[in-house]
Amino acid sequence: MKDTRVYRSEDIGSDHYLVCSRIKLRLRKQPNKPRSVRVKYDTVKLKNEDNRRTYTITLRNRYQVLEDEGPEVAENEEAERNCQMMEKAYTEAAEAVLGRARKRKPWISEES
Numbered sequence: 001m002k003d004t005r006v007y008r009s010e011d012i013g014s015d016h017y018l019v020c021s022r023i024k025l026r027l028r029k030q031p032n033k034p035r036s037v038r039v040k041y042d043t044v045k046l047k048n049e050d051n052r053r054t055y056t057i058t059l060r061n062r063y064q065v066l067e068d069e070g071p072e073v074a075e076n077e078e079a080e081r082n083c084q085m086m087e088k089a090y091t092e093a094a095e096a097v098l099g100r101a102r103k104r105k106p107w108i109s110e111e112s
Contacts, residue, residue: 040101041094051097059093 002022045051066085 039091041098042101043098044101045098055093055097058097059089062092063089 002024004019004021007018007020046055063085066089
């Protein structure tokens, strides 16, 4: 705080006084945390009926395998385990069937 003043003469309809202060802030830059890179899958392939069917079958099979091999856990940890199993099943199935998306820019576009 640099300066603080009380203004008694200001009438604000209360028995309190108006207080004004000047503050000097010293802001520091926050360190950059490394971000995890999110993997993007080529979901355009799901428009094809054969690829969509293959993806759903692969997803069901992977979830069934993970569910069978998973250890028994307490009730309060079951939701966390189910979430991890679902995430693992989806990522494995997407990696196997869809593959990763590539950033492609057309060499010659229609506008040019």
